[in-house]
Amino acid sequence: xxxxxxxxxxxxxxxxxxxxxxxxxxxxxxxxxxxxxxxxxxxxxxxxxxxxxxxxxxxxxxxxxxxxxxxxxxxxxxxxxxxxxxxxxxxxxxxxxxxxxxxxxxxxxxxxxxxxxxxxxxxxxxxxxxxxxxxxxxxxxxxxxxxxxxxxxxxxxxxxxxxxxxxxxxxxxxxxxxxxxxxxxxxxxxxxxxxxxxxxxxxxxxxxxxxxxxxxxxxxxxxxxxxxxxxxxxxxxxxxxxxxxxxxxxxxxxxxxxxxxxxxxxxxxxxxxxxxxxxxxxxxxxxxxx
Ligand code: AMP
Numbered sequence: 001x002x003x004x005x006x007x008x009x010x011x012x013x014x015x016x017x018x019x020x021x022x023x024x025x026x027x028x029x030x031x032x033x034x035x036x037x038x039x040x041x042x043x044x045x046x047x048x049x050x051x052x053x054x055x056x057x058x059x060x061x062x063x064x065x066x067x068x069x070x071x072x073x074x075x076x077x078x079x080x081x082x083x084x085x086x087x088x089x090x091x092x093x094x095x096x097x098x099x100x101x102x103x104x105x106x107x108x109x110x111x112x113x114x115x116x117x118x119x120x121x122x123x124x125x126x127x128x129x130x131x132x133x134x135x136x137x138x139x140x141x142x143x144x145x146x147x148x149x150x151x152x153x154x155x156x157x158x159x160x161x162x163x164x165x166x167x168x169x170x171x172x173x174x175x176x177x178x179x180x181x182x183x184x185x186x187x188x189x190x191x192x193x194x195x196x197x198x199x200x201x202x203x204x205x206x207x208x209x210x211x212x213x214x215x216x217x218x219x220x221x222x223x224x225x226x227x228x229x230x231x232x233x234x235x236x237x238x239x240x241x242x243x244x245x246x247x248x249x250x251x252x253x254x255x256x257x258x259x260x261x262x263x264x265x266x267x268x269x270x271x272x273x274x275x276x277x278x279x280x281x282x283x284x285x286x287x288x289x290x
Contacts (some may be wrong), residue, residue, distance in 0.1 A: 001082060002089045007138050010091050014052075014140040022049045026141030026168075028132065031055040032072040032186035033081045036176040040145045041085045043173050052139050053082050054091040056098060061127030072189055091139060098134065106130050110159040112250050116263055117152050117274065120240055128153055129160055136166050144168050149175040149183050151261060151276040152250060175275070177203065183275045194236070195268045201234035202266050205242060206277045209262045213244075213279045220244045220253045223262075231266070240265040240272070247278060256281050 004010045014024055025048030027040045037053075044051050055078055062068040075092075082090050107129040109118070118125050136144070146154045154172045161168055175183050181203035182188065182196075191199055208230040212223050227242045244253050247261040258281055265274045 001079070001087055003079070004089055004091050005093060005097065007093065007097060010052075010089070010093075010138050011140065013089060017050050018140065023143070024048060024139070024141045025051045026054070026135075026139050026144040027051070028054045028056075028135050028144065028146075030057045030071065030186065031078045032074060032189070033078045034176075034184045034186065036147055036149060036184040038081060038085060039176050040147060040173050041082070041087060043171070044143070044145045045086055047171070048143060050088045051086070052089040052091055052141065053087045054093070054135055054139065056091075056093055056131070056135075058098070058127055058131045059095060060099070060130060061124050063121055063123040066121070066123075067187070067190075070190075072186055091135075093138070098131070107133055107160065107164075110156065110163065112159055113152065113156045115250060116241060116243065116265070120265060120272075125153070125156055129156060132157055132160065133164065133166065136161075136168050141168055143171060145171045145173055147175060148172050148276065148278075149185070150274070151263060155248075155250060181207070183273075185273065187271060187273070190271050191268065195271065198234045198237055198268060199273060201231050201237060202264050202273055202275050203277075205231040206262050206264050206275055209242070209244060210277050210279045213256050213260060213262075213281055216282055218255050218257065218281070220256060223256065227262070227264070236268055238267040240267060257284075 017024055025044035027044050029037050057071050059068055079090055106126055109125050113125040146157055158170050161170055177183055180200040182200045205227040209223050209227040212226050217223055223244050224242055242264045244260050244262055246253055247259050253260055260279045261276055263276045
């Protein structure tokens, strides 16, 4: 496996392969790799001839009071996972390679990034949109894979690629979970034993909402109330939002008639967790014609 740190080396590697019609897959990450990342890497491996994983803790997507300095950086372990999964290039740009002196341009966000994570973390999506655009320019992949775990991020990336004609196919893969339902996340290592015990309540609340929809409940506000009631049973959880939304626009649904995405964010102590579930409303029974 190649470890590449400069833009010039990364781009010339990709350009050479592109000239030979090799299909390049790309999985951007912030490292601290877990089985969710592994599943993305494996899916990319199946679809591509050559595979790049980037590991870059992007300071631009952290707010001033967020966890940038303590974000886990187990680089030797991450490289070992990449080697194990047959990754061809581990791209590890440094902060000054990514944001050199004089860097100025920031990507403006689409409407889809306004609510939810956009509201809770105003620095986050501008940083994500900018770094993804830059990484695509450096890695020049044909295909890039993202996790449904960060549903709004994936939606933002799709829109970005479409609006700015970035020419990269985007594939979104399902969320990988722990046995008790907790969505895997690099931030789960921050949870102490008590916090870890209550963390799966987020996914339980989302499942309550999903079951309500599948059982025929349509009223968005009532579904949200049923989720809040479920999660109230758990101690020490502060709900930031639990929302039933249109899966394309991410606007809240007053009535769920087709597909929906249920988005959730909670805080347990100082740790913030997000999760989501896609749901299909039951098909309406067609009335027999008389
Ligand atoms: P991160 O390292 O947190 O920036 O995540 C890198 C990529 O992995 C993003 O596309 C995430 O959505 C994806 N990812 C993170 N956690 C999971 C998970 N539990 N299941 C699937 N994909 C995930």
